[in-house]
Amino acid sequence: MLTKSLLAGSLLLVNAFASPIAQADSSSQTAQAQSSDGFQINQTYIDQANKQIKDIQSKQNCYFTSEELYQHAVSFANDYLYPNNIKQAKSINSTYFSEDVVGRIDITRNYEGRELNTEYLFGLFSDLQDSNTTNLIGYSDAFQLYAFSGSCNQYTISNINNATFPGAGQKIPFSINIWIKLNEKKEIAQYDLSFLRWERLYEMIKLGGYRQISGNDSATTIPEEGEKQLQHLLVESICGVHEKYCQKDYPQYDSKDACVEYLTNTRFGLSWEGGRDTIFCRSVHQNMIEYRPSVHCPHIGPTGGDMCTDEGTGYEEVTFNYQTIFKEPFIVV
Secondary structure, three states, rough: OOHHHHHHHHHHHHHHHHHHHHHHHHHHHHHHHOOOOOOOHHHHHHHHHHHHHHHHHOOOOOOOOHHHHHHHHHHHHOOOOHHHHHHHHHOOOOOEEEEEEEEEEEEOOOEEEHHHHHHHHHHHHOOOOOOOOOOOOOEEEEEEEEEEEEEEEEEEEEEEEEEEOOOOOOOEEEEEEEEEEEEOOOEEEEEEEEEOOHHHHHHHHHHHHHHHHHOOOOOHHHHHHHHHHHHHHHHHHHHHHHHHHOOOOOOOOOOOOOEEEEEEOOOOOOOOOOOOOOHHHHHHHHHHHHOOHHHHHHHHHOOOOOOOOOOOHHHHHHHHHHHHOOOOOOOOO
């Protein structure tokens, strides 16, 4: 009985002290809600934004309606698909791009000029259906455009692409965001393309490759030996391409054996190292060699040319290079 009385007394004391505070808080919150005029931007920030708006508006070019930009987005997304990309690749210089186009693909590198961008955005994926190479890339045959915004001479879109990855032996969807700025001829003057959740897709592709090698369709991880087997297949493919297109006129290695030995001791590459001194990078670039061996053979060689090298790829370097590659910001107001 004593214990119950003490407990009851304690609860009364707690309630006696707690209630007024709770009531006061509630009244205060109500008063604040009633007196609030909603979110207000600091005048300093408004002045800063207005100054930037005037500068942007003085330079921007409003050539197209939103409808015209959407039409361009749908057209570009469709011609990226297989087999439509074959026609674009064979044109050598796709009319989608301006002569001085500059672009960035977040998992690889920056690309400059119409010919190079035609090769990497269309040619790279156009022959995977019939290619005998082993690689980590795939080709899309359908897409769903789920985000679009456009004004003046630029737009941004987000797509989900349904893609086949021959190296993984399966279809895997992937998502991309791309910002595009057009010139007055409706040619792409600059673009910035990013893969969403690429790290997970990269691991799925590698896992699919290992499942094919091992015959273990239920494998969920890749053992160290499996990584070596994957690398061996990729190296054999890269060196086979070198022997076919580079060995005679643009040799990077003394022989196929020398190529295999060198690349066997080159690191495989993490998901973000598609533009570094890795097997991953050379696996991507092997598909470009048939278009222009003189340009692309160095990319699979020991130096990596100007595409598969660690030089200039430090975190801060990449961050600041991103600011300097584009002629104009992707802003319309």
